Amino acid sequence: MRVDEKLALDAFKPDEEPHIKPRLEVCRTCRDRVCLRVCPGGLWTVVEGTDEVRVECSGCLECGSCVTCCPNGGIDWAQPRGGCGVRFRLG
Amino acid sequence: MADGEHFDVVVVGGGLAGLSCAWEAAKAGRAVAVFERGEEPGAKNVSGGRLYLGPLRGLLPDEWNDAPLERPVARETLTLVSGGGAVSFDLRSDKLRDPAAASHTVLRAKLDRWLGEKAAEAGAMVVPGARVDGLLRTNGTVTGVRLGDETIEAALVVLADGAVSRVALDDQAPPPPSPAHVALGVKELVTLDPGRLEDRFGLEPGQGAARLALGDFTRGVPGGGFLYTNRDSVSVGVVLRLDGLAAAGPQGPESHALLDAFRAVPEVARLLAGGETTEYSAHLVPERSVDQLPPRSAPGLLVAGDAAGLVINHGFTVRGMDLALASGVLAGRAAAGDPAAAPAAYEAALAKSFVLRDLRAARRSQAFLARDRLYGHYPRVVTELFEELFRFGPDGKGRVARPAWKALRKGVLNWRGLRDLWAARKL
Numbered sequence: 001m002r003v004d005e006k007l008a009l010d011a012f013k014p015d016e017e018p019h020i021k022p023r024l025e026v027c028r029t030c031r032d033r034v035c036l037r038v039c040p041g042g043l044w045t046v047v048e049g050t051d052e053v054r055v056e057c058s059g060c061l062e063c064g065s066c067v068t069c070c071p072n073g074g075i076d077w078a079q080p081r082g083g084c085g086v087r088f089r090l091g
Numbered sequence: 092m093a094d095g096e097h098f099d100v101v102v103v104g105g106g107l108a109g110l111s112c113a114w115e116a117a118k119a120g121r122a123v124a125v126f127e128r129g130e131e132p133g134a135k136n137v138s139g140g141r142l143y144l145g146p147l148r149g150l151l152p153d154e155w156n157d158a159p160l161e162r163p164v165a166r167e168t169l170t171l172v173s174g175g176g177a178v179s180f181d182l183r184s185d186k187l188r189d190p191a192a193a194s195h196t197v198l199r200a201k202l203d204r205w206l207g208e209k210a211a212e213a214g215a216m217v218v219p220g221a222r223v224d225g226l227l228r229t230n231g232t233v234t235g236v237r238l239g240d241e242t243i244e245a246a247l248v249v250l251a252d253g254a255v256s257r258v259a260l261d262d263q264a265p266p267p268p269s270p271a272h273v274a275l276g277v278k279e280l281v282t283l284d285p286g287r288l289e290d291r292f293g294l295e296p297g298q299g300a301a302r303l304a305l306g307d308f309t310r311g312v313p314g315g316g317f318l319y320t321n322r323d324s325v326s327v328g329v330v331l332r333l334d335g336l337a338a339a340g341p342q343g344p345e346s347h348a349l350l351d352a353f354r355a356v357p358e359v360a361r362l363l364a365g366g367e368t369t370e371y372s373a374h375l376v377p378e379r380s381v382d383q384l385p386p387r388s389a390p391g392l393l394v395a396g397d398a399a400g401l402v403i404n405h406g407f408t409v410r411g412m413d414l415a416l417a418s419g420v421l422a423g424r425a426a427a428g429d430p431a432a433a434p435a436a437y438e439a440a441l442a443k444s445f446v447l448r449d450l451r452a453a454r455r456s457q458a459f460l461a462r463d464r465l466y467g468h469y470p471r472v473v474t475e476l477f478e479e480l481f482r483f484g485p486d487g488k489g490r491v492a493r494p495a496w497k498a499l500r501k502g503v504l505n506w507r508g509l510r511d512l513w514a515a516r517k518l
Binding site: 041 | 128
């Protein structure tokens with residue numbers, strides 16, 4: 001099962017405002033791109049034809065791995081607003 | 092809720108630590124509010140698998156007999172995996188069933204919801220869907236919390252908001268934890284009907300199994316895999332040290348691919364065959380030694396559970412939920428007294444309890460578990476030894492002790508192996 005198929009099993013209530021924002025001026029010069037590998041949802045991608053990364057916030061499991069691992073402080077990360085984001089039904 | 096409302100105790104986070112604190116303080120007659128950012132308690136929480144109730148005897152009320160637990164663990168298995176082979180050490184013992192020392196598998200959405208109801212029945216106000224954004228301070232003492240533009244005053248605030256606390260102590264958002272101090276857990280819940288589950292895991296009706304595995308499926312990243320049986324599902328996952336995952340470099344593995352690699356280990360695949368995945372989750376696990384813990388109190392503030400880093404990784408098992416419950420209960424008891432004296436009372440109670448005693452006793456385990464030979468080298472040495480012992484090829488067997496000595500000399504009885512053993516003596 002692909003990781004996007006696994007995420008589709010979970011219940012999400014997206015926040016209007018994205019809760020994770022990459023600081024593109026930092027990301028452009030980053031070589032590590034640890035965010036691409038640590039995210040358990042595989043939500044980080046490089047925008048084709050550019051040196052920018054983007055993140056699909058609506059499938060975020062809210063673990064905090066991306067912001068914890070970014071070596072350059074290149075990620076603004078907040079919890080989604082109250083009542084928004086992932087809702088584990090079993091946990 | 093009117094702006095400027097006042098409580099005796101405001102708890103940030105409706106997980107095991109926050110809710111057990113609220114329950115305890117409410118039973119003592121305090122006016123308690125719990126703010127939980129999820130849609131209900133447990134909505135954001137992920138169980139690593141099992142809860143040890145033994146250490147909590149004397150701390151938890153009798154109502155815990157009705158708690159929604161999944162299965163008591165009656166079988167413990169450690170498996171070393173390498174090159175497609177697997178060697179397991181398997182414990183079945185009546186001693187595992189001793190109620191005084193039993194552990195139970197749990198699912199957090201069920202358990203936390205139940206605990207929230209208990210806290211509410213005792214009089215605590217449990218407010219879901221409410222994200223706390225910051226703490227109020229007056230002359231260095233915490234005097235309440237801020238939710239957006241709304242302020243709520245409290246004689247005492249208990250911070251129980253988990254491993255990645257985002258509650259600003261001042262105007263600055265707190266820094267994220269260091270990747271050396273956390274591990275990432277990635278988990279799937281796979282449904283299996285109870286009869287089939289008990290057959291596969293070799294269990295009597297109603298009993299549970301816990302399996303931990305180390306080996307090459309993590310592709311050199313320090314960490315391992317786990318399987319826990321719930322009533323009608325299996326929790327299967329990997330726990331990966333974030334610093335190890337980050338250090339693997341741009342060609343290194345993706346975290347979610349390592350869960351797939353664990354599921355593909357034949358031993359694991361056989362146990363889960365035909366099961367259907369129903370939920371996918373991830374969560375950070377604090378992994379600090381007792382000397383690296385964040386502050387547990389400040390004037391007007393107590394910190395409990397994962398937010399205080401109260402987790403012990405013994406290597407063969409990880410404990411966090413029992414420490415969260417214990418610290419929550421002790422915080423609740425401290426909160427029942429004079430708020431000005433609560434921080435000192437809480438620190439003293441924690442220091443006397445099993446929480447800090449066991450954290451101190453496990454002081455060296457973090458450094459030991461950072462040895463990457465535990466995750467690739469030793470599983471390979473043991474698996475190859477057993478493969479050799481049980482192989483009877485066309486050339487006959489020869490002396491059976493020879494492969495054992497060869498493996499020991501090559502794999503363990505050398506400078507690095509002896510150093511690992513020397514480090515292990517103090518665990």
